[in-house]
Amino acid sequence: MPILPQQLDQLIFALAALLPVGLPLLLIRLNKIYLARNVFLIGGWTLAALVVLTAGGTRAPFFASFIVIVLFAALLSGWRWAVVYVATSVAFGLILAVIDPTGVLMQPFATPMSAWLTHSGILLSGGGITYFMLWRDDRALRRAQNALAEREKLQQTLKDSEERFRLIASVTSDYTFTSIFTPQGQVETALLTGAFEEILGYTYDELVSMGNWWRAILHPDDLAKDDQDMAALNANQAITDEVRIFRKDGDTRWVRVQALPIWNDEKDRLVGVSGGVQDITERKHVEILQHSFLDDMRALQQLHLELSEIDDLQTLYFKMVEITHKRLDLDRIGLFMLEDGGTQVRGTYGVDTYGAIRDEHYYQEEVRPDHWTLEVALKPDHVLFYDNVALYDNAKKVGMGWRASAALWNGQQALGYLVIDNLITHTPARAYTVELLSLLGSTFGHLIERKQRDMALAQYADELERRVEQRTADLATSNRLLQQEVVTRTEAEHALFAQNRMFQKAQEVALMGSWEWDLGTDVVQATQTAFDIVGLEIEDGRNEITIAEFFKQIHPDDLQRVQQITDSARVGQGDHCYYARIIRPDGVERDVYLEWIVDGTNTGAPRSVLTGIIQDVTERKQAELDLIEAKNAAEAASRAKSIFLSNMSHEIRTPLNAILGFAQLMGRDATLDPAQNEKLEVIKHSGQHLLGLINGILELSRIEAGRATFSESHFDLHALLNSLEGMFGLRALEKNLQLRVECRPGVPRFVATDEQKLRQILVNLLSNAIKFTDTGAVTLSVTHQREDAAQLLHFAVEDTGIGIAPEDAETLFQAFAQARRPSPGQEGAGLGLTISSQFARLLGGELTVHSRLDQGASFRFAIPVKIADFAAIETGATERIAVRLSPGQPSYRILVAEDHVASRILLSSLLDQVGFDVQYAANGQEAVDLQRSWQPHLIWMDMRMPILDGRAATQQIRAAAHGQAPIIIALTASAFEEDRAEILANCCDDYVRKPFHEQEIFDKITEHLGVQFIYEDATPAERPRPTAPNVELTAADLAPLPADWIAELHHAAIRAKGKQALHLINQIRAQHSDIADRLARLVQEYRFDKLVTITNVGHTDA
Secondary structure, X not given: OOOEOHHHHHHHHHHHHHHHHHHHHHHHHOOOHHHHXXXXXXXXXXXXXXXXXHOOOOHHHHHHHHHHHHHHHHHHHOHHHHHHHHHHHHHHHHHHHHHOOOXXXXXXXXXXXXXXXXXXXXXXXXXXXXXXXXXXXXXXXXXXXXXHHHHHHHHHHHHHHHHHHHHHHHOOOOEEEXXXXXXXXXXXXXXXXXXXXXXXXXXXXXXXXXXOHHHHHEOHHHHHHHHHHHHHHHOOOOEEEEEEEEOOOOOEEEEEEEEEEEEEOOOOEEEEEEEEEEEOHHHHHHHHHHHHHHHHHHHXXXXXXXXXXXXXXXXXXXXXXXXXXXXXXXXXXXXXXXXXXXXXXXXXXXXXXXXXXXXOOOOEEEOOOOOHHHHHHHOOOOEEEEEEEEEEEOOEEEEEEEEEEEEEEOOOOEEEEEEEEOOOOOOOOOOOHHHHHHHHHHHHHHHHHHHHHHHHHHHHHHHHHHHHHHHHHHHHHHHHHHHHHHHHHHHHHHHHHHHXXXXXXXXXXXXXXXXXXXXOOOEEEEOHHHHHHHOOOOOOOOOEEEHHHHHOOEOHHHHHHHHHHHHHHHOOOOOOEEEEEEEOOOOOEEEEEEEEEOOOOOOOOOOOEEEEEEEEOHHHHHHHHHHHHHHHHHHHHHHHHHHHHHHHHHHHHHHHHHHHHHHHXXXXXXXXXXXXXXHHHHHHHHHHHHHHHHHHHHHHHHHHOOOOOOOOEEEEHHHHHHHHHHHHHHHHHHOOOEEEEEEOOOOOOEEEEOHHHHHXXXXXXXXXXXXXXXXXXXXEEEEEEEEOXXXXXXXXXXXXXXXXXXXXXXXXXXXXXXXXXXXXXXXOOOOHHHHHHHHHHHOOOOOEEEEEOOOEEEEEEEEEEEEOOHHHHHHHOOOOOEEEEOOOOOOOEEEEEOOOHHHHHHHHHHHHHOOOEEEEEOOHHHHHHHHHHHOOOEEEEEOOOOOOOHHHHHHHHHHHHOOOOOEEEEEEOOOOHHHHHHHHHHOOOEEEEOOOOHHHHHHHHHHHHOOOEEEOOOOHHHOOOOOOOHHHOOHHHHOOOOHHHHHHHHHHHHOOOHHHXXXXXHHOOOOOHHHHHHHHHHHHOOOHHHHHXXXXXXXXXO
């Protein structure tokens, strides 16, 4: 019974017929002859066996054929095709079993196939023959294929040669090469043509002798690249690379290498290399330059980002130079900014070659018209570049480099400059250095400008915020004040009525009334006080009158003026305040003050209403008259006081002139002994003291009148202290008091201030201190304090006296005021402290007092002084005694016009003693007559004389002389400086105040007549220089002196033997002049108490 249906057998047969016939034909068409053969044989037998098997044929032929076909397939094509046959058979069998399980389709083919399989022996025989034929054909086919492969290889070799030729032909102005690798591993140059000598600098023989010369000239950094290229060539791959080589002269060149491998296919290895080399040095430099520029641009961008984060301007300057030096790899860099509107250039920071930050703030220079910064700003790119700049070190050139200056340009102007150089490291400038610096300067300029603008904006924002806060606070305050104002106004409204009532009361008290004038109706509404002032009665309770009724009350002499002022007030012009007189209805005349109150708008337009006030000023007018009368009386009293003081000055100074003058004349007597000279000195000092007191009183009057002046003079401060110690030493000794004058170290000796006023202050204070001290000591101390260029002297007078009560301290410095507490011996007018206080203020200080009752008092003041010139003091302090006229001079006639007999005799005697021809006149008229008859060369003219005073006499003499008038020098006892100025301006040639010093008389004569005198001591240098005060003299200062000499001086001091003491002092003058001078001064000033103290060294007196 068949296995497959018949229909399917037919289809399978058709497919079996197509498969072994059609598929081999297709494979043959595709030149797959070997594969077509196998498909034909295996496919045919396989289909045939399957058909028979499925059609119900016997299995024996099938299996026999199957085994034969498998073996045949393995024999012809290998076991691989046998496996394919088995697998294909199984697959077709399974497919047919599924499609036609009954075998119906394959039934028609079963019989022929079965027969074919039955005769398999014949098939095997035929197959063997066929195999033999096919094997022979296969060998021939293989030979043909090998020949074809050789041909293809030759064609590929030809193609490679053509490609190599094209490669070589593409390299211009360079060289080509072919190298062969020997089995021993050596490299031999087979071909080298082109410009290799120009590129490499070697000849052909030199290269060949080097062997593998390519590796020898290759840059060490590119050896790794060459290793990679050889690896590619060994893999039968073409290479293209760019490397550096060293020329024979050491120069470095960039080359581009293109190479192809020479490959042995049989041995499958590299046997050579062929290729070309091109010099790309210039292109490589351009590429490197481009990369460098891009790197610099990226660094500049990063620099801009980093600097943009900085807020502080100084930090920005600092970071600019630091980061720029680091990012752009520069040598040295400095930043300089313009200030003061571009007139000054100042350094900020810099970086040196070693990367250290330098502070350049010390550098500052004025921008002059030829300054280098202006040249930079004028450049188109704002960069000034210097190449080949020489650097010298100790006059030896150490290298060349470049330097550049770039303006920090903000688009309109330069804000500063960036200075860069490489004078030390000699790094060459880049091709784009100028462009880079220009871009750097522009970047920095805009960055600085933006930072300045941001800082200004931040400052403005801070200020705005502060103002907003302030405005907010002010608004809160205003609201609070507004609330308070509401409350205040409410209260004010309640108080306004009360104030109006108070105002009315005040008007009544001040006799002041107010009114309002309606200019349209001429009706005046007034207060009750206004009606009371003019004396009008209010009728029927109406407080109004017409303006005409008011004008009827004006005094006829004032009516026209009042009407003019009123008309001006109506249009807001003119003066609206005036005084007038009124006549009341009862006939009483009163003085009134009237005022029209006009607002500030001076438009000139008529007004409808005028408001005014009226006040009764009769009593005030009378008071003003009384005041004027009192003022006149006070001025008269002041004039009388001035006349009194002038007379007192004249009456006191005139006899003082005689006292002091004759004391000077007596001092010229050589027959006087030392005791008499000492007495004369006492007379002189006392007279000078009295003169100082008189001058003080007069000065007080000048102070009260506001006419006190500061008269600066140069003097010896130490000498002044010495004179004060001598003046008050005896007075202190009489009261058994110790007087100490302490001049601290460092106090300047020669100073400039008003000597007379300083002396008067100290005299007054010392006098009071001794007067009110009974036991203890009185101390005058002087210290100094430096303030800038001036010296500040501190004076203090301290005592251990009765002190000052607190109730007296309040009036202590008032004129003519004395302490209310009685004290023994208290006397005086009470002017001393007043004058001292005023003088201290005039000298630039303030007199103060500190005191405790019964414990003493301390008066202190400090004044500024200048350091004086000693030479000027020497000249001014020269005291020369004129003995007689120098020989060979003409006879000079001198007239003395003086009404006071003593003064006349004094001056005449003084002049007559030195050899002048002298006459005198007792009044001004006599002086005028003697001038006509005797014609003197010089006239000493007293300003106060009977008959004709000195001014009138001088004027007559000058009027009659017709230009030949003698020299006229005024003599006056006035102490007022304004009198001196008036005399010099109106009549006399010079001025001398009484009492005078004889040297002053002779100096004036020498000044105006040129007279020469013979003096007692010719030059100031012959006199000893002033010495410091002896306040510092102690027992230690006498240590160098002999003990027996000190003992003798001690005994002389105890017994107050002045002559004996001076004799002893003169014995040591040669060896110890300074000590001798100071001891002699103590003797001359009767300071025996101090002599006893400093010489009391272990002595006892019996």
